[in-house]
Amino acid sequence: MLFSRVRGLPVLTPGDAERLGVVRALTVDAAHGRVTHVRIGRGRLRREAVVAWGALRAVGPDMLIVRPSGGPAGAPPHRDLLGSRVLTECGEERGTVLDAAFDPLTARIGTVLTTSGELPAGRLLGLGDHALVIRTGHAHHRV
Structure with a gap:
């Protein structure tokens, strides 16, 4: 979905x-x-x-x-994935998030669709106010 x-x-x-x-x-x-x-x-x-x-x-x-619940106790702060900038852990720009596909039964994200292509969920590191941070997927980083 x-x-x-x-x-x-x-x-x-x-x-x-x-x-x-x-x-x-x-x-x-x-x-x-x-x-x-x-x-x-x-x-x-x-x-x-x-x-x-x-x-x-x-x-x-x-x-x-x-299901009826007692309210939003313990809800984490919200940061919108859609529209987020995508940066590598080295700070390289990798486009913007267009959409994401997930399994509604398990809530697991499968892929993130960006302006630069698809990213497997295994490359995601974190989502903050500034950007979605991803692993580069390279064994060595340029200095």
């Missing part, structure tokens, strides 16, 4: 299918290559809801169903 296809999907509760809002963004742990939380937009005047990926009951192409 692509990150871009998840954005805007409705988020519902099981049973009565109460609409909680729509997916605003996905939070990732780049170092471990997985989606950790869903950020749910709840309207203009209501605060964003944050739900752990493990609290989802079902993920489909047209909606997410979430």
